[in-house]
Amino acid sequence: MSRVLVVNAGSSSVKYQLLDVHSAAVLASGLIEQIGEREGRARHTTGGADFSATRPIPDHAAAFALLAAAFADHGPDLETDPPVAVGHRVVHGGTRFQAATVIDDDVLATLHDLTPLAPLHNPANITGIRAAMASFPGVPHVAVFDTAFHRTLPPAAYTYAVPPDWRETYHVRRYGFHGTSHQYVSHRLAAILGRTDVAVVVLHLGNGCSACAVLDGASVETSMGLTPLEGLVMGTRSGDVDPAIPFHLARTAGLTIDELDAALNKASGLKALAGENDFRTVSARAAAGEPDAIAAIDVVVHRLVKYIGAYAAVMGRLDALAFTGGIGEHSAALRAAVLSRLTVFGVELDRAANDDARGETRVTTDGSGVAAYVIPTNEELQIAREAMALLRG
Ligand code: ADP
Numbered sequence: 001m002s003r004v005l006v007v008n009a010g011s012s013s014v015k016y017q018l019l020d021v022h023s024a025a026v027l028a029s030g031l032i033e034q035i036g037e038r039e040g041r042a043r044h045t046t047g048g049a050d051f052s053a054t055r056p057i058p059d060h061a062a063a064f065a066l067l068a069a070a071f072a073d074h075g076p077d078l079e080t081d082p083p084v085a086v087g088h089r090v091v092h093g094g095t096r097f098q099a100a101t102v103i104d105d106d107v108l109a110t111l112h113d114l115t116p117l118a119p120l121h122n123p124a125n126i127t128g129i130r131a132a133m134a135s136f137p138g139v140p141h142v143a144v145f146d147t148a149f150h151r152t153l154p155p156a157a158y159t160y161a162v163p164p165d166w167r168e169t170y171h172v173r174r175y176g177f178h179g180t181s182h183q184y185v186s187h188r189l190a191a192i193l194g195r196t197d198v199a200v201v202v203l204h205l206g207n208g209c210s211a212c213a214v215l216d217g218a219s220v221e222t223s224m225g226l227t228p229l230e231g232l233v234m235g236t237r238s239g240d241v242d243p244a245i246p247f248h249l250a251r252t253a254g255l256t257i258d259e260l261d262a263a264l265n266k267a268s269g270l271k272a273l274a275g276e277n278d279f280r281t282v283s284a285r286a287a288a289g290e291p292d293a294i295a296a297i298d299v300v301v302h303r304l305v306k307y308i309g310a311y312a313a314v315m316g317r318l319d320a321l322a323f324t325g326g327i328g329e330h331s332a333a334l335r336a337a338v339l340s341r342l343t344v345f346g347v348e349l350d351r352a353a354n355d356d357a358r359g360e361t362r363v364t365t366d367g368s369g370v371a372a373y374v375i376p377t378n379e380e381l382q383i384a385r386e387a388m389a390l391l392r393g
Contacts, residue, residue, distance in 0.1 A: 001084055003027065004384035005136065008089040009128020011120075012036055014063045017380040018076065018083065021388045024381055027076045032063045044070035060127045064135035086132055086141045087387035089180070089379065090125045091228075092118035093145030094171060100148070100386040103129060103141040111143070117171065117226070120265075142387035149179030152218035157314075160225075174230075176212070176222035178204045184382040185324045185375045186214040192360065192373065199315040201308050204377065205334070206325035207235040207277070211304070213311035221314050223307055229265060232307065233300045235277035238268035240303070270296055279327045283334065297337065305341045318345055321372040323363075329376050335363060345370045 002022045008015040013033040017026050028046040040057030043050065044067075051074050057063050071078045088103070094114045101107055108126060115122050125143075133141055150158075158174040159167070166172040182202045190196050202212045209232040213221040223231025223239075233239045246260045255263070271277040273296035274285070285293035312318035322328075323335050332355050339349045346369020354363040357374045364372045 001081075002388065003081060003083045004085050004087050004387050005083040005139075006087045006089070006380040006383045006387075007128060007132055008380075009060060009125055009132070011124040014060065014067065014128060016067060017384075018071075019381060019384045021381075021384050024378075026380075028071065030067070030070065032057060032066060035060060035063050042066050042070070044074060046074050046076060049074070060131035061134060064128075064131040068135045083136075083139055085384075085387040085391055086136050086139055087383040088125065088129050088132065088141060088143050089146065089383055090129075090143045091121035091146045091177065092175065093143075093147045094175070095173075097143065097145050098148055098151040100142050100144045100390045102390065103133070103143050107143065117175070140387075140391060142390055144180060144383040144386050146177045146179050147175045149183040150174075150176030150212075150219045150222050152220065153222065154220060157221045172226055174222070174225045176210070176219065177224045177228045178208065178210045178212070178222075179219070180379045180382045180386075181324060181377040182210075182212040182214065182219060182222070184379065185322050185377055186212070186217065188360065188375050189320055189322045189373060190217065192375075193320060193371070198319045199312075199317045200320045200322060201311045201318065202322045202324065203304065203308075203328055203338075204325045205232075205279075205323065205327035205331075208237070209234045209239070209325070209327070211307045211311065213315050215315045221311055233273075233303050234269045235279070236266045236269050236271045238264045238272070270300070273299060279331060279334070283331055287333065297334070301334070301337045301341065304338050308338070308342065309344070312345065318370050321370060322375045323372070324375050324377040329357075329374055332357065335372070335374070339364065339372055342370070347372065 002020055004019055004021055006017045012035045015031050018028040019026055030044040032042045034040045035057045039054055041054050043052045092114055094117055096110055111122060111126050160172060162172055181204045185202045186200055189200050190198055197216050200214050202214060204210050208228055211223045211232060212219055229237050231239045249255045270282055274282045274293045282293045282296060286297050327334055335354055336349055339347050348365040348368040350363055350365045353361060357363055361374045362371060363374060
């Protein structure tokens with residue numbers, strides 16, 4: 001009785017894992033994608049075997065029906081050992097949801113009210129939740145929010161210096177995202193260090209990238225803001241820019257709000273600087289000496305170094321750093337570039353450990369002024385644990 005089905009519903013995809021919370025074992029996992037397109041794709045993995053299908057998947061209801069059928073056909077058996085909960089990743093909880101919450105009609109209505117804060121993400125999450133509740137009735141469904149770990153941000157960190165009406169009526173403030181990952185990784189880091197009173201910076205570097213300063217287990221600063229656009233340079237998002245740039249382009253190039261939004265969210269970042277957003281390819285091109293790719297990675301590294309320095313100053317000290325996400329976990333070159341720029345903290349890269357890092361690995365020498373680790377994130381396990389903890393009181 002410790003199985004939790006974890007669901008991450010996007011606008012055209014549903015990712016899921018069935019986990020045993022006690023052993024952290026993944027009993028089944030899969031991805032249903034291209035929902036609403038002419039040809040949908042579904043993959044289900046259980047007991048080491050893969051099952052895949054290509055067929056039209058018109059909507060999320062069809063996706064969850066397919067998911068339920070995959071369990072019935074290939075296992076594991078949900079009838080005799082049903083999940084104790086379905087945990088849903090929800091991107092934006094606003095200030096209303098500061099912790100995991102059992103979903104009912106009121107919660108769904110409040111989530112709907114939060115849509116203006118996350119127009120790209122929350123509607124897909126809500127559609128996914130409704131479809132999952134229909135396909136898996138009789139099980140509590142729990143929402144786990146990307147923003148919740150950042151509930152401890154102090155006012156000085158979450159307040160933007162903007163007119164009072166923006167803050168009070170339109171809820172403009174820093175919320176922060178990737179909270180589930182920052183929480184999981186910072187807790188793992190504290191466990192490795194054997195202390196909870198640590199000042200750490202977690203760098204979640206995937207398609208989206210964010211940094212989080214975690215002091216004594218609590219998020220005290222983070223780089224994403226009202227939306228996931230602010231902060232580090234990402235795959236297709238600019239991260240920090242002068243907020244007057246959009247006005248400048250509206251006035252001089254005649255760009256509309258939607259064009260500016262699309263440009264900064266979908267056509268900026270690595271994609272704008274290096275022509276593509278896949279870090280692995282850009283990194284290979286940089287290694288081969290391509291100037292565009294080298295310059296793009298320089299911008300990425302510069303921004304990371306700037307944030308790490310700022311966060312150390314905000315916390316008053318820096319005990320450890322953690323790299324996670326696809327890039328953080330797999331790019332030894334990026335980690336080496338960042339760590340070798342941190343001489344002000346006495347950081348000393350352990351080149352061999354960094355090159356060979358697999359799983360949780362220390363990548364700095366024993367004498368390094370600040371310890372740095374690779375810590376693979378596990379958002380699904382964190383969501384499952386939070387859902388279980390909530391239900392067990
Ligand atoms: P998401 O944010 O969508 O969950 P991931 O955390 O999987 O994304 O990160 C995706 C990014 O990680 C991509 O830019 C990809 O190129 C990069 N990546 C994955 N493996 C490697 C690798 N071996 N070396 C460099 N970058 C990698």
